[in-house]
Each structure stands twice: as structure tokens, then as C-alpha cells.
Amino acid sequence: MATNLLWMKYGHGAIEQKWRERWEADGLYRARVDWDRPKHYALTMLPYPSGELHMGHWYAVAPSDARARYMRMKGYNVLFPMGFDAFGLPAENAAIQRNIHPPTWTYANIDRMRGQFKSMGTMFDWEREAVSCDPSYYRWSQWFFKRLVEGGLAYRGEAVVNWSPSLQTVLANEQVIDGKDERTGQPVVQKMMAQWFFALTRYAEELLSFDGIDWPDPVRLMQTNWIGRSEGAEVAFTTEHGDRLEVFTTRPDTLWGATFMVLAPEHPLVASLTTDDQRVAVTAYQETTARRSEIERMEADREKTGVFTGGYAINPVNDERIPVWIADYVLPTYGSGAIMAVPAHDGRDFEFARQFDLPVFPVIHPAGEEPLVEPGMAESYVGPGVMVNSGPITGVETNLEKGRKNPSVAAAIDWLEERSLGREAVNYRVRDWLISRQRYWGSPIPMVFTESGEVEPVPDDALPVLLPDDVDFQKATGNPLNWHDGFLQTVDSEGEPARRETDTLDTFMCSSWYQLRYLSPDDELEPFDPEEAAYWLPVDVYTGGAEHATMHLLYTRFFTKALRDIGLYDATAEAMRSHGRDPDGLFDEPMLMYRSQGQILGEERDGDFVVVDGERVEGHVVASSVRVEVGAGPADGLVVGEIVRRTENVLQVRAGDETVTVEIPGSATVDIPSISGTNDVNQLKHHLEIQRMSKSRGNVIDPDDLVAQYGADTVRTYLMFAYEWQKGGPWDSRGIVGARRFLDDVWKLGTSAYEPDAVTDEAVAALRRLVHQTRAKVDRDMESFKWNTAVAALMSLRNELQTVQKGRAVDEAAWSEAVDTLLLLLAPIAPFITEEIWQLRGGEGSVHVQPWPEADPDVAKDESVTMVVQVNGKVRDRIEVGAGITETEAIELALASERVQGFLEGGEPKKVIARPPKLVNIVV
RNA sequence: GCGGGUGUAGCCGAAUUGGUAUAGGCGCCAGAUUUAGGAUCUGGUGGGUUCGUCCCAUUGGGGGUUCGAGUCCCUCCACCCGCACCA
Numbered sequence A: 001m002a003t004n005l006l007w008m009k010y011g012h013g014a015i016e017q018k019w020r021e022r023w024e025a026d027g028l029y030r031a032r033v034d035w036d037r038p039k040h041y042a043l044t045m046l047p048y049p050s051g052e053l054h055m056g057h058w059y060a061v062a063p064s065d066a067r068a069r070y071m072r073m074k075g076y077n078v079l080f081p082m083g084f085d086a087f088g089l090p091a092e093n094a095a096i097q098r099n100i101h102p103p104t105w106t107y108a109n110i111d112r113m114r115g116q117f118k119s120m121g122t123m124f125d126w127e128r129e130a131v132s133c134d135p136s137y138y139r140w141s142q143w144f145f146k147r148l149v150e151g152g153l154a155y156r157g158e159a160v161v162n163w164s165p166s167l168q169t170v171l172a173n174e175q176v177i178d179g180k181d182e183r184t185g186q187p188v189v190q191k192m193m194a195q196w197f198f199a200l201t202r203y204a205e206e207l208l209s210f211d212g213i214d215w216p217d218p219v220r221l222m223q224t225n226w227i228g229r230s231e232g233a234e235v236a237f238t239t240e241h242g243d244r245l246e247v248f249t250t251r252p253d254t255l256w257g258a259t260f261m262v263l264a265p266e267h268p269l270v271a272s273l274t275t276d277d278q279r280v281a282v283t284a285y286q287e288t289t290a291r292r293s294e295i296e297r298m299e300a301d302r303e304k305t306g307v308f309t310g311g312y313a314i315n316p317v318n319d320e321r322i323p324v325w326i327a328d329y330v331l332p333t334y335g336s337g338a339i340m341a342v343p344a345h346d347g348r349d350f351e352f353a354r355q356f357d358l359p360v361f362p363v364i365h366p367a368g369e370e371p372l373v374e375p376g377m378a379e380s381y382v383g384p385g386v387m388v389n390s391g392p393i394t395g396v397e398t399n400l401e402k403g404r405k406n407p408s409v410a411a412a413i414d415w416l417e418e419r420s421l422g423r424e425a426v427n428y429r430v431r432d433w434l435i436s437r438q439r440y441w442g443s444p445i446p447m448v449f450t451e452s453g454e455v456e457p458v459p460d461d462a463l464p465v466l467l468p469d470d471v472d473f474q475k476a477t478g479n480p481l482n483w484h485d486g487f488l489q490t491v492d493s494e495g496e497p498a499r500r501e502t503d504t505l506d507t508f509m510c511s512s513w514y515q516l517r518y519l520s521p522d523d524e525l526e527p528f529d530p531e532e533a534a535y536w537l538p539v540d541v542y543t544g545g546a547e548h549a550t551m552h553l554l555y556t557r558f559f560t561k562a563l564r565d566i567g568l569y570d571a572t573a574e575a576m577r578s579h580g581r582d583p584d585g586l587f588d589e590p591m592l593m594y595r596s597q598g599q600i601l602g603e604e605r606d607g608d609f610v611v612v613d614g615e616r617v618e619g620h621v622v623a624s625s626v627r628v629e630v631g632a633g634p635a636d637g638l639v640v641g642e643i644v645r646r647t648e649n650v651l652q653v654r655a656g657d658e659t660v661t662v663e664i665p666g667s668a669t670v671d672i673p674s675i676s677g678t679n680d681v682n683q684l685k686h687h688l689e690i691q692r693m694s695k696s697r698g699n700v701i702d703p704d705d706l707v708a709q710y711g712a713d714t715v716r717t718y719l720m721f722a723y724e725w726q727k728g729g730p731w732d733s734r735g736i737v738g739a740r741r742f743l744d745d746v747w748k749l750g751t752s753a754y755e756p757d758a759v760t761d762e763a764v765a766a767l768r769r770l771v772h773q774t775r776a777k778v779d780r781d782m783e784s785f786k787w788n789t790a791v792a793a794l795m796s797l798r799n800e801l802q803t804v805q806k807g808r809a810v811d812e813a814a815w816s817e818a819v820d821t822l823l824l825l826l827a828p829i830a831p832f833i834t835e836e837i838w839q840l841r842g843g844e845g846s847v848h849v850q851p852w853p854e855a856d857p858d859v860a861k862d863e864s865v866t867m868v869v870q871v872n873g874k875v876r877d878r879i880e881v882g883a884g885i886t887e888t889e890a891i892e893l894a895l896a897s898e899r900v901q902g903f904l905e906g907g908e909p910k911k912v913i914a915r916p917p918k919l920v921n922i923v924v
Numbered sequence B: 001g002c003g004g005g006u007g008u009a010g011c012c013g014a015a016u017u018g019g020u021a022u023a024g025g026c027g028c029c030a031g032a033u034u035u036a037g038g039a040u041c042u043g044g045u046g047g048g049u050u051c052g053u054c055c056c057a058u059u060g061g062g063g064g065u066u067c068g069a070g071u072c073c074c075u076c077c078a079c080c081c082g083c084a085c086c087a
Helices: A012-026 A055-073 A089-098 A102-119 A135-150 A200-207 A217-227 A252-257 A276-291 A294-298 A347-356 A407-418 A530-536 A552-565 A570-578 A681-686 A703-710 A712-721 A736-751 A761-783 A787-807 A812-826 A831-840 A887-896 A898-904
Strands: A039-044 A077-079 A154-164 A169-171 A189-198 A229-239 A244-249 A260-263 A307-314 A321-326 A338-341 A364-366 A385-387 A422-428 A447-450 A455-457 A489-491 A497-500 A539-545 A591-597 A599-601 A609-617 A620-629 A639-647 A650-655 A658-663 A669-671 A728-730 A864-871 A874-882 A911-915 A919-923
Touching: A012 A102, A012 A712, A012 A831, A039 A055, A039 A530, A055 A077, A055 A539, A055 A591, A055 A599, A055 A703, A055 A712, A055 A761, A089 A102, A102 A703, A135 A154, A135 A552, A169 A189, A189 A276, A200 A217, A200 A422, A200 A552, A217 A552, A229 A252, A229 A407, A244 A252, A244 A338, A252 A407, A260 A347, A276 A307, A276 A321, A338 A347, A407 A422, A530 A570, A703 A712, A703 A736, A712 A736, A712 A787, A712 A831, A736 A787, A736 A812, A736 A831, A761 A787, A761 A812, A787 A812, A812 A831, A864 A887, A864 A898, A874 A887, A874 A898, A887 A898, A887 A911, A887 A919
Parallel strands: A039 A077, A039 A539, A260 A321, A539 A591, A599 A728, A620 A658, A620 A669, A864 A919
Antiparallel strands: A154 A169, A154 A189, A229 A244, A229 A307, A229 A422, A260 A338, A307 A321, A364 A385, A447 A455, A447 A497, A489 A497, A609 A620, A609 A639, A639 A650, A650 A658, A864 A874, A911 A919
16 A cells, blocks of 8 residues: 555545545445345434434434444445434424425425435435325325224224323323323323224234344333233123123232222213212212313322212122222223222222221231231231132232232132133233324325215325315414315215315324335335345344334334234245245344434533531531532632532532532531432532533534534544443533544544554564454444444554554554554444545545454464462552463462562462463462 | 432543453643644643552442452442333
8 A cells, every 4th residue: 555645634524525425426325135145224213304413313323324334344235224204293383383384394404404414424325215204105104004994903993082282182192291292291181082093902912022132121121011011800890780890900819808999980881870969979070080181180199089979889709789989090091991999908999998988898818917907907908918708719828929820819810710700811001002193294094084974995096195285374273184175075985075084193103114115215006115125124223212112112013013914014025935035023023123322411511519618627627508509609608619529428629729628417408409309418419410402401512513613523433432322421512622633643644654664573463463452342342332432442543553653663564454454443433534544545445345354363362461460359460471371370470479479478378269361369 | 109220530431241440532730832822742640648660548338248349149328211090
């Protein structure tokens, strides 16, 4: 390679623009099916086109891009596409507030963001871009919807749903947080409505299994908890009118302790159970409940409320007649919306019984304790013991296990099943996926209502049902499709006048299958091309935020399984077989591996000042009160300053030029305004303000500005270096210069001449050893998503190369190998600068299509190792030894060490533990 | 309340899984260069210290197992995330 290069300053602007254009012109990032090469489908979550890429997008996408580039250099044919999840509320809000039509706003944002992605240096194949609000995309969302309807996996049903008055739409259970809409934070109310659903619960059991996929434990756990499997039994009670009143219970063994029943106020049998003298009270309670928002209903320690219906039901196990109440602590959407109440052994039932003076009847004798006595119980008993007063299962042991693993539950289920009074059952917390939205900017649900009230699908050849682009958002709130005659009026299959469904699909449905559309985004005949799918599916690595754990990541798993079961992968499986690929099990899960990144928070501010009062005692201060002052304004106090350090109850406070030690005894008061409630010493270290970046807080860092100032390579390198990726953390605007200095150094090393002088074999071997160790290290780290340590290893190599460049003791070949290695290992992380230097050094072709530099273990092997010698576990000496040293030699050397002898003080070693060549520990 | 995670230097973070704690970076200090600032370069810095190629302490606190613990166990504290009347 040429060594006499003209030194130039590293000018990122021109370099990045040049390579962006060159790569695009050369089609460097086109991804095409090639059955002769192993494939790798890398996918990262597609953004909502809000208008700008923010730091969070960079943090998620840049490392994902680096990983895809790494896989490409490792020899894989890599597909790494990008698109836009483009339906959703913000576009409508822009339409309402600024009178911009949603598609106008959306497509302008997409253009801008696509350009930003390009500035980032991503290897996206833009020919495969998919945009969910394109008719060519949502046509297939509608098509899938119809297939699910035909397959019995989508249905229209009347159900209690979350209605957001502020958004004028229903929301999925997953979109309601703490009883509030997750987007606006406004309360949500419960409403009975006819809506479209996907039969997610039918897959609850299969979704609990994560066999064959490598997903992070926290996400698996969240999904498992969200699905919420409970084992128990369904038991049929009977009302006095002879109606069957079914309940689900996890504790059928306590049936003999049921002293009343509670129905959700919305339960269909309430009307018939209610007696005339209770009707007024019952109706009033139902109305109150309906008006009450979800958030009020959930308030943590609200007193139990409820009303007696006047009706009774018969307990099938002992024919006891027990009163039936209604109460809002029984949810209409879980189980059958009715419970048997066993106050002696359930906390909520106990509370309700005490509130309304209902009987409590214990049926468990607590293990190792006196029998429960009622009246007199202070709380319900939920521990282990022995069943009492329970007919056939009296005397059976009960423990804390769930379901049949608990002997008493097993006995009760067996007994119920023998008599056909009930049966073993499993219940899930998760509900069917509500996909109707009363919004304009979404894919229309392709159904029509006939005049006779029938619902029928729009024929496939009439898809897509297009969104009209002449809607009037100013006319009223809510869905403008509702008063758009041109959209509303259509004909049914008989040619008779019919009305279109005006609900649109939840955008999560659009993003449940987008990985398929990338395979053939322009396909007009089918949602995805089986030939492409046969090669690329499934997604090998998926990256994105873990906040989607119970929404997108659950929905897309469901969707893949549903498609599999209605045969939509059959053609793909056939294509796989024709290419000799076994399709077995490849359509069970959409993404084989998933990794999540953390969040970049706003910049940490300086520590708040503390104001300490108390007295000075022997050089330090004993505090009587400590309070945190927001900002650094003037304040009166014995010590006023910033907390530098805290150990237990001792603070180091920097007050002006001196650092004062402040002891905070338990009697002192601590006041931290930003942490509510009573504060204590332990919270003092944690009061630095760290917040999410947001416009309202004025702490947003615009990646475009950083790119202009430092270059995209620097921003990428910094984001990958500064954090533990899974964790994220606060932005630190000072740190980025370190990444830039690193790239400046790489530039100098790569573009300056190297003249060997006084070459030694040792120097060559040492450099080559480090080079190959770095190859191994970076390879491992890129493989396992540990970008920060990969960059750190490259920085170390940089440091060593700078030293070597001054010493000039290695030959041209070793130097070249080292510089090339640095460039190749850095190429996925900083694609522009490495490409430029590669070309300047006369490299053949793009640096990004070079094979990954694999480590040669023989070269990387250490010849000598620093052996640590410990005495009683404390390091006392370090000796350079050969890597192949034997145990005997190691012990001999260790005992011969003068410094070790000093610590032995003539004493005889009791025991010597040797781990050659790393360590010898001498115990005396 | 239930479930999960985290805690290492002034800050972000390493530690090849029980074997040299603090790699790498930021910051900071000193010097060089510069009209100045910034940038850059050189050296230093990690707590204490009698400043030494020495020693002691140190991975949120306390205790334990082990020749040896950031890593394993017990316990307490703090912070973060998820769920939250789910029968």
C-alpha cells in the first residue's frame, strides 16, 4: 500500500457527502436473494414519522446498522430494511390544529427523516422501503384482516371497552396506563360497544412459550405476566330463578367457605336477580359505575363499595343459599365477570364482608396454629394448612402451590368433575385484541353494513378501501369519515345500498406484519413474495425499545402464528422446500433474536446545592438539618455547597474552595423537594436531575447539529461508546469530543506516512499480538451487542499505534496489518471515515465488502504473562513468566520472590494454591 | 401490594463468569503552542498516605461461604422498570 500520502485535515462534511452519493450510485446496499450465500435478516423497529430523527432514533438505529454491517463483513447476505409506521394520531392533530392534510404532513416528514437516516450512514436498502399509510401497503393490511375474519380469528363483538373521551376513540387494553390514555394522560372510561377484535386469547397458551427464540428475560417475563395464566376451576352456581351462574376460581377447594357472590355491575344476570325493593339501589350503582372512570375505579385503597341485589344463588357443593351482590371490584372482563366470595381466605372478599357485615366462614385450619375463630378474625388467611368444614375434602392438606399441585385444589376439582358441578379450567388475564379505532388516519376496516343489518366484507378486488382525501376536520371532533357521504355510501354484494364501516385499524396491526412487506414492497399481487420470504424469513435479529414488550412485540408474535394457522405461509414453505430449506418451525415466531436498547435521557444538570445547619465539631460538621436547594442561588446556612460524595451518613460538601465533611445523625431532618414524602440521608446522592429529553424541558439535543459539527461517524461512535446499550443513560455533551479525537487520530494514523527504523522481532510480535487480540475482542463484542467495549478496544489499539508510530520499531507489513485491522474493525461503526481512508490507502473496492479480519489464535497468544503472587489472598508481587509455566515452577518462582519472603517473615507456608500462569496464593 | 432489575472514581463505564478491581473515555491538574480564547500536543491524576518502584483501605451498608468475592449466599438501604381489586 502507498505510504506517501499527502496529509490532510479530517473534513467530515465533504467525506460523508461524497460517500453517501457514491454508495447510492453504486447500489452498495442493495440486498438480493442469493441461495448460494447464508442470509441474515436484521430488522430494527420502524419509526413513526413525527418529523425529525431525535437522539433516541440514532441510539437505536446506529448500533443496529453497525451490527448489520458487521454481519455483512462476516460473510452473510444481509437484509436491513427501513420504513415508516405512518398512520396515527399526530397527523390528525396537525390536520386539526394547522389545517394540513394528514398525508401531506406525513409524507413531508417521511422525506425529511429518510434524508436524516441517509446522513446517519445507514446501510438500508431504500428500494425496499415500506410505508404503512401507502394504499399499496394498507391494501394488504385490509387483505390480512379479511383473511383473519375468514379464519375465525377476527370478529365483531359487543364488549366493555376503554373509551377515551379526549381522543374520541376506543383503545386497546395495552394502551391504557393507570386508567389513563397513554398518549394524552387523560382518563379513560368503560363503555359497552360493538367493536372488531382479533382472537389473541386463543393463542395465550402458545404465546407463553418462548421455545426456539432468544429474547431477553425481562421481556419474556413481562409478556408472561401480561398474559397472566391462572389455573383453577369453573363452577356452576344456580340462581333462584334457575339461571346458570358460572364463576371462575383458582381456589375451588374453598367452595365450602363461600358465603356470598359478587357480580360485576355490568353482568347480564343482574337484572333478573334484582328484587323490586333493591332495584332502585342497584340501578343507581350501575349508573355510578358506568360514569366512573377507570382511574377512579382503580384508586389504590378505595373502600369497597357494592349493593345487594336482593337475589340469591345456590352453592352447588352444599346447596347453601347465599346472597348475590354487585360491586365494581369484580371486573366484567375477567373470567365470567362473577365470583364466589370466600371472605375467610381472600383479602378482597374479607374487606367486602366486613364493609357490609356479611358472614365469614373459615375452611382452612392454618398449619401449626390454632383454628381460625369467627367472629374475631382480623384478616383473611391465605396460607397453608388443612381443609376443615369442607364436606368431602375435609382433612385434605392445602399448600401454597397453584392449581393441581395443591392437593386440596386437586381434590376439589376431582370431586366437582365427578358430579359435573364444575371442571378444571385455565383463565388468562389477557383479553382479545381490540383493533377498531374511531379515527380517520388509519387503514379503513374493509367491511360494509347492509340495509338489513348484516356485516359483509368488501371483495378482494375492491381493495384497498381508500381513505378519502377531502375530509373536513374542522366540522366536528371525532372521526370525519362519519359524515363523509362519498365514503359512507356504498353497495353490498347484491348491489343494494350499504354503509361502510368507518372504524380504522389499530396501527399496531399495520406494524404486526411490516417485516413481510419489506420482502417485496412493490408487489401488487400478494402481500409478500413467497420466493423472497423463503430465503429471508424469519427475522434473525430484531432491535428496538423494550417499551413495546406487551404491545407490538406480543401482537407481532400473535400475528405470525395466526398467519401460519390460516395457511398464509404455505406457498413460502413450498418455495423453501424447492430450494432445499426445511420450513419446519420457521413460521412459529417472527423474530428469532430480540435485543432492546435503553433510553437516552436529557443532560444531567449540576448537582443541586445543599444547605446544612448544625454545629462544627472537631473539624467536621454535625448536621441538624439538610435541605436541597434547587439551583445555586444564595442561601443562608452553616455549610452551603454541592455534594461531592456520600458514604452512609457522611457527606463531603464542596463549599467554595474547601470540602467540608458533614455528618448527618438520625436526628437531623432531610428535605429534598424533588423527592416527595419523608426524605432520608440515603436519598441525598441521587438528587441530580436527569430527565427525558423533551421540547417542553428545553433539553433536546438535535442530532443534525452534532452531525454538522462533528460528523455522523463521530455521533455513531460516541453513542456506541458512551453507554451500556441495554441501559442507556443521560446525554453528556462534553463526552462527544473524545469520540471525535479518536477519529481524528484514526485519520492521522491512516493517512500519514510510516517509515520503519531499527525494526525488532519483539516489537513486531508484540504489535501483531495486540492486533489479533483486538480482532478477537471486537468480534466477540460486536457479536454480543457490547459496542462500548468494542470501541474501547479500538481506542486502545489507537493508543498503541501512536506509540509504535513514534518508535518505528515494526516493519512495514506489521504496521499495515495493524492499520488495516483498525479500519476494518471500525468500518461498521464509522462507515464514512473508514471508507475514505481505505480508498486513500489504495484498498481494493469498498471497505464495507471486505471480509471481517479474523483473529489468528496463534498470533494472539501471549508468550509471557504477569503472574500474581498473593500472600493470604493479598497481592504482594507480580512476576513475568512464560505462558507454559508448570505448577511446580510457578510455586518455586513465587516462593523465591524477595518481596514475598518479606511478607512470609520466615513462616512456613501452610498451603499454596497455584493457578499457573496467572496466580499463586501462599497461605501462612 | 406483587414481579423484575440496578448500585464500581467527580461523571459514563470495564473486569474473558470465583483469581492483578477501576480497561477505555469524559473531566480535572501542570506544561507547551497561541495576542487571547478555543482547538491541538506532552505529562500527570484517580480515596487516604510519612508521596515511595512502599503500605493501608475500597465495588450502596452489614454479615457469611472460600486459600481467594465486584462476582456466590443471607440481610438491610436506595434507585429504576413492569403490573396493580385478575377472583
